[in-house]
Amino acid sequence: MSIQYHIDESFIQDLNKAIKKVKIKSCVMIKDGSMIYEYHKNRKVRDNLQKVNSCTKSIVSALIGIAIQEGYISSLDETLEHYFPKIINKQTDKRKKEITIEHLLTMTAGFDWPEFGEWDSFAPMVYSNDIVKFVIDRPLIDEPGIKMNYNSGCSHLLTAILQIATGLKVSIFAEKYLFDPLEMKYHWFEDNKGINHGADGLRLTPYDMAKFGQLYLQKGMWNAKQLIPEQWIKRSTEPKYLTYDFIGHYSYHWWVKNIESDNSHLSADNRFFFALGHGGQYICIIPHANAVVVFTSDMYNDSLKPLEYIEKFIIKSFSYC
Structure with a gap:
């Protein structure tokens, strides 16, 4: 017997008051497949493409799963050497040959990459004439596969790999x-080599962000067609590395968090997962409540504020019947 929930409107009213006080542009909430709440700063925000920043990464994760399903990529164990032999063979640190697609997805490649440190959430790779080479040339400070460290360079390597593997x-x-199956509008920026930016290159509408979240909530099924393998969705949203406990566990370019405050023990019935973009962009999936929440924001001084609202207002609004 499934647990039934109703919406506690008092929490939604509190949410509505809170988001109007800060630089949130849109908030869309879907439950049981129906829109139950939406806020937009104006019609332009509602209808036009918005920067989703690092939410791009979670879409790249989905595309890796599809590429494996379609036979373009044989395994997550494929290495950088397989795709970038000329660059890898010039590296003095031979451990770089051991870096795999899975290491890139989990950001455990081991590179010296202070994106959440001295770089202040902005990787200088964007100034490089060859972003792939810039990333691979960074020194290793950890063995591949040991430690998660937030690294947008890993995401760009994944789009480069997808382009090589698929020929598209x-x-x-x-x-x-x-x-196209989701009828999504988009714009995806490229680097000067013609590779789509894997870290932050996408622009989407809030509604289309919600569609992507709903696809994950439906375990990859859309209009009776399996767009993303169900097993990939399960695997890619399992909690794996807890480097930043104030955000949550990291998986394959998705964040995973406990509904309760303690993130040390996550059960499948007591967690939610989300794409998170700098400035407060979110695609959040709450399986136990059959709900999807999207935020677009201009909160570059507090990217985690919408996550606070998700936990403080939205999750608490789903009460047992």
Whole structure:
């Protein structure tokens, strides 16, 4: 017997008051497949493409799962050497040959990458003429596969791998297998080598962000078609590394958090997962309540404020019947 929930409107009213006081642009909430709440700063925000920043990473994760399903990538154990042999063979640190697609997805490649440190959430790779080479040239400070360290360079390597593996720009591959079936509008920026930015290159509407979240809530099924393998969705949203406990566990380019405050013990019935973009962009899936929540924001001094609202207002609004 499934647990039934109703919406405690008092929490939603509190949410509505809170988001109008800060630089939140949109908030969309879907429950049981129906829109139950939406706020937009204006019509332009509602209807136009918005920066989703690092929410791009979670869509890249989905595309990796699709590429494996379609036979373009044989395994998550494929290495950087397989895709970038000329760059890898010039490296003095031979451990870089051991870095796999799975290490990139979990950001455990081991590179010296102070994105959440001295770089202050902005990786200088964007100024490079060759972002792939810039990333691989960074020194290793950890053995691959040991420690998660937030690294947008890993995400760009993944789009480069997808382009090599499929022979298509990642945007075109995404159109075929994801965006067109979902009827999503998008713009995806490229680097000067013609590789779509894997870290933060996408622009989407709030509604289309919600569609992508709903697809994950439905375990990859859309209009009776399995767009993303169900097993991939399960695997890619299992909690794996707890480096930043104030955010949650990291998985395959998804964050996973306990509904309760203690993140040390996560059960499948007591957690939610989310894509998180700098400035307060969120695609949040709350399986136990059959709900999806989306935020777009201009909160670059407090990217975690919408997560606070998700926990303080939205999750608490789903009460047992």
